[in-house]
Amino acid sequence: MGCVQSSGRCKPRFCDTITVLELNASIDPKPTTIDESSDVVLRYRTPHFRASAQVLVPPVLKREIWTVGWIQACNQMDFYNHYGNEGLSSWELPELRSGRVLALSDSDGVSYPWYGSTSEIYTIVGPTRRDTKLTVSMNDNFHPSVTWSVPIATLGSPAQLTGIRRDQRFTTWLVARNEASGETTLLRTVRWRMRLRIDVDPQRPLGQRARLLEPLLQDEPQVLAKNELIPANALDQPNANDAQMLMWRPSNTQPIMVIPPKHTHT
Structure with a gap:
């Protein structure tokens, strides 16, 4: 733990006296579920990542506002939907x-x-x-829709989806920040990962096409022994949802942007 910006040397800095009493980070111990109720898209829902912390903040003696909470950034996103010999679609950052x-x-x-x-x-x-004892919590999971037919196909085209592969990594920080000065303390750093592989047989009847290959249980999150600094661009726009785009990558022709990003870094 330590302030990113220093505000004094003779006595302990306020931010260094903020204490994490308890921290829990986990991913629900259950497999990804698959929903084939739609004849247009396959849906799946991954287990939740959950983080919760109890923090003790000493008396704030000045007219200051401090926020304690969670900041998260995406470090890796591999998200491929395979359509046999036709090609693959990919959500990309x-x-x-x-x-x-x-x-x-x-x-x-x-x-x-x-x-x-x-x-x-x-x-x-x-x-x-007085001291303030507080609890902050967050959770995250994925529940996308993947088209049975290739993304640029016309409505009513036959199912061609043959597989889904997803691998994403995140860093999640527990942070205390002085809202006026921007003075920031990294209290804890957590790394976690969400993976899945789904096999699809588009020739089978709806409701019997997809099966989860792996993993049945996700790896447990890691609480780092040493805090990792937050990259500056992970603190501002765009967020991952607005920065992602959907690409169609045919086997024999040039890639096509199906959905452009809503926002990019300038």
């Missing part, structure tokens, strides 16, 4: 894919830099006379 950035904000798109603005953060308005 261009800046991440090219190596231009190492992480993208996974904020809700409104509450930058925070992951969310309800249970994910706690705000303390000083001055306060």
